[in-house]
Amino acid sequence: VRQRAEATLGLTAAARSTARGGLEILYTLGNDALVDVEVRNIAGRVVRSLAQNRAAVEGQNTLMWNGLSEAGTAVPAGTYIVQVTARSPETGEQMSVIRTATVSR
Structure with a gap:
């Protein structure tokens, strides 16, 4: 019987609005x-x-x-989805966290 290796990657994420209409994205890695x-x-x-x-x-x-969008234009106010994906360089293990955040103008 093979034992499963312990997870080598943990991920949490949060996003909060800034006063200038952007987002601060915080993520914690194990x-x-x-x-x-x-x-x-x-x-x-x-x-x-x-x-x-x-x-x-x-x-x-x-x-x-x-x-700003990839084109450099300001995005409209509204709800956006932030996706953070982390991959272990050693094992290739991958995890994603998805959070919503509101941009206000």
């Missing part, structure tokens, strides 16, 4: 990981990709989103 962070509109389309394969360290990490 181990060092490669991270992707995307902001999507309520229809699920990517509005802005904030990180792709970004090396992040164990513990709390923060990313700021200024409320």
Whole structure:
């Protein structure tokens, strides 16, 4: 009987509005990981990709989103979906956390 290896990656995430109409995205990792962070509109389309394969360290990490789309235009006020995906560089284990956040103008 093979024993299952303990999970090597833990992930929590939160997003909160900033006074300037953007978001502060906080995520906590149980181990060092490669991270992707995307902001999507309520229809699920990517509005802005904030990180792709970004090396992040164990513990709390923060990313700021200024409320601009990939094209550099201000997104309208409303509800957005923040998806943080972390991958272990050693095991390839992957976890995603999805949270909603409100952008106000």
